[in-house]
Amino acid sequence: MERNTVIGIILLGLLLTIFTIVNQPSEEEIKEKQRQELALKQKQKPKVKKVENKKKTESKSTQILVKKDSLDTTKQVVQTEEILTIENEKLRFNISTKGGLVESVYLKEFKSYDEFASSTKKTETDKGMCLFQKGDNSNAIQVSDVKKTINSTDLFFEKTSVAKNKIVLTSKNLEGKSIIQTYAVRPNSYELDYNISLQGFEGSNGSNVALNWKTDFLKTERLMDEQRRVTTICYEQKMEGFDYLSETSDDEILAEDDINWVSYKQSYFTSILRPEKPILKNGSKMVVRNFGETEQKYGTHIKSFNSTFILGTVQGAETNFKMNWYFGPNDYKILSSSGHNYDEILNFGWGLFRWINVYAVQPIFSFLLNNGIAIGIAILLLTLILKLILMPIQWKMFASSVKMRILKPEIDELNAKYPEKEDAMKKQMEMMSLYKESGASPLAGCVPMLIQMPILLAVFRFFPAAFELRQQSFLWAEDLSSFDSVYNFGFYIPLYGDHISLFTLLMSAVTLLYTFMNSGNMQQPSQPGMPNMKVLMYIFPVLMIFFFNNFSAGLSYYYFISTLFSIFIMLAIKYFFIDEEKLKLKMAEKKAKSASSGGKEKKKSRFQEKLEEMQRKQQEMLKNKKK
Numbered sequence: 001m002e003r004n005t006v007i008g009i010i011l012l013g014l015l016l017t018i019f020t021i022v023n024q025p026s027e028e029e030i031k032e033k034q035r036q037e038l039a040l041k042q043k044q045k046p047k048v049k050k051v052e053n054k055k056k057t058e059s060k061s062t063q064i065l066v067k068k069d070s071l072d073t074t075k076q077v078v079q080t081e082e083i084l085t086i087e088n089e090k091l092r093f094n095i096s097t098k099g100g101l102v103e104s105v106y107l108k109e110f111k112s113y114d115e116f117a118s119s120t121k122k123t124e125t126d127k128g129m130c131l132f133q134k135g136d137n138s139n140a141i142q143v144s145d146v147k148k149t150i151n152s153t154d155l156f157f158e159k160t161s162v163a164k165n166k167i168v169l170t171s172k173n174l175e176g177k178s179i180i181q182t183y184a185v186r187p188n189s190y191e192l193d194y195n196i197s198l199q200g201f202e203g204s205n206g207s208n209v210a211l212n213w214k215t216d217f218l219k220t221e222r223l224m225d226e227q228r229r230v231t232t233i234c235y236e237q238k239m240e241g242f243d244y245l246s247e248t249s250d251d252e253i254l255a256e257d258d259i260n261w262v263s264y265k266q267s268y269f270t271s272i273l274r275p276e277k278p279i280l281k282n283g284s285k286m287v288v289r290n291f292g293e294t295e296q297k298y299g300t301h302i303k304s305f306n307s308t309f310i311l312g313t314v315q316g317a318e319t320n321f322k323m324n325w326y327f328g329p330n331d332y333k334i335l336s337s338s339g340h341n342y343d344e345i346l347n348f349g350w351g352l353f354r355w356i357n358v359y360a361v362q363p364i365f366s367f368l369l370n371n372g373i374a375i376g377i378a379i380l381l382l383t384l385i386l387k388l389i390l391m392p393i394q395w396k397m398f399a400s401s402v403k404m405r406i407l408k409p410e411i412d413e414l415n416a417k418y419p420e421k422e423d424a425m426k427k428q429m430e431m432m433s434l435y436k437e438s439g440a441s442p443l444a445g446c447v448p449m450l451i452q453m454p455i456l457l458a459v460f461r462f463f464p465a466a467f468e469l470r471q472q473s474f475l476w477a478e479d480l481s482s483f484d485s486v487y488n489f490g491f492y493i494p495l496y497g498d499h500i501s502l503f504t505l506l507m508s509a510v511t512l513l514y515t516f517m518n519s520g521n522m523q524q525p526s527q528p529g530m531p532n533m534k535v536l537m538y539i540f541p542v543l544m545i546f547f548f549n550n551f552s553a554g555l556s557y558y559y560f561i562s563t564l565f566s567i568f569i570m571l572a573i574k575y576f577f578i579d580e581e582k583l584k585l586k587m588a589e590k591k592a593k594s595a596s597s598g599g600k601e602k603k604k605s606r607f608q609e610k611l612e613e614m615q616r617k618q619q620e621m622l623k624n625k626k627k
Helices: 003-022 027-042 113-117 224-229 332-336 352-370 375-417 421-438 446-465 502-521 533-547 553-577 580-595 606-626
Strands: 063-069 074-080 083-087 091-096 102-107 129-132 137-144 149-151 157-162 166-171 178-185 191-199 208-218 232-237 241-244 251-254 259-265 269-275 280-290 301-313 318-329 487-493 497-500
Touching: 083 166, 083 178, 091 178, 102 137, 102 318, 137 191, 157 178, 191 208, 208 259, 208 318, 224 301, 232 280, 232 301, 259 280, 259 301, 269 301, 301 318, 332 352, 352 375, 352 446, 375 421, 375 446, 375 553, 446 553, 502 533, 502 553
Parallel strands: none
Antiparallel strands: 063 074, 083 091, 091 102, 102 129, 129 208, 137 149, 137 208, 157 166, 166 178, 178 191, 191 318, 208 301, 232 241, 232 259, 251 280, 259 269, 269 318, 280 301, 487 497
């Protein structure tokens, strides 16, 4: 646990102790009272004497005194906040009559990592995983005209209709005006329908209607830093398409195009708001902010999202706005089936890497899981399938490395024959002739590597974003979406962590073995000052121990299996498919045949012609210098 977190917990404990002793109101209650007083001032109501309560109650609800005028009497009415609940098989919403806000959301099918790791059995009273709780979310409706601004957070709402899956709330005390909010959940769905109706606002025709949406997401995964690293606001523009704010730092943007939908996305869950008509660009703004270490929510919440969306303008006596909210997992199958491009929020990489994941890796992985194969075995089979697809490329690479190893003595002779820089062009010419006569090419091993590199990089993005890995165990890893730990130090080691990841060690070990088996094919640098590639190749597996220690266990497991398969395939090619002695004889025959071609030169390639021309010019320049 970090030092600042420990200090924060101690300070909170002291504050709670002092609060218990003096029995003072909490900071939240003070702020609530201030908001209520401000609302009363905006309504320009005369002061009303408070009525003393005869009995103290332990109710946690918010109370406010409101004056009602009649011809000859003044009555005081106490309005009380009430929490209403709607739910379906997947979601549970708590709706407050104070502001008509979504106070909290629970996903019934999931648990936070802390709940998952505690190994407690689920009971009938469990609500599920909480995305945000009281005080973390606000969806306020704001109507502005030249006279005043009406904000729904300052209003109380009464229950017009309440059912298990639908709630209708109507505002009070708006002097002939009313704001009606309707929340409805669909059966067996992660979606919430949200409708707003403004009635009696014809005097504000043309005024902007805004939705101020603010959410502070609770921590749900194992590592807060990793969860924060991929958390941001994503959105789809009407004309410009998909875009997002920075994942690593505070960021904000003024809309430059109308917006189809906005997602408050974290690592494995998201909240997506999609209005029936696009959000207007003029006046719309989105902000994502990290919590500072001194803030109370630093150790419990991921990031803070705050947006203002212009939904439209007041039109006549009744104006309606329809929206849809998605509160659910970042599951590719669910998001891609929405029909609204929600799957764009999944960080599968960009360009070619994303295409590989969407059209190759994801379909294969989903097929394996849908056929009842366990997650660990599915990763193994996925790796095997990808390696078999790439096997012809690895065959080409290995054959090229064998040819280069056979030619190495002759290449060394050329390096010794032309040690001077002035003869570099001539040495290059003879090397090109040697490669051509023997049928070898130094680029034959590089090109196949470049072909398979996009798949390696694509998978690096796929597994950390794959929802299927979340809280799925395999061997000693309790959660493949997070790191596996076989030993916890109890303290933090800089650049490494506070634990030992066994999958990372295994991955580094087999990578080191693979490097050793290929080190014979790596040539030493022929020019002074050039780095020794063998040394760099051995350093890389060691660095992986530090780089991957906090990464997803599923990713480390994949690279471990992938490298192990590469070793097996290389050994199989070496001992069963490619006979080095036969290849050596074949190259010698080709070289002899080229040498005894009767002096008839084959047509030179353009590259060879340019090389000869450069050599000729270089020799002329040297002669001129000597003169």
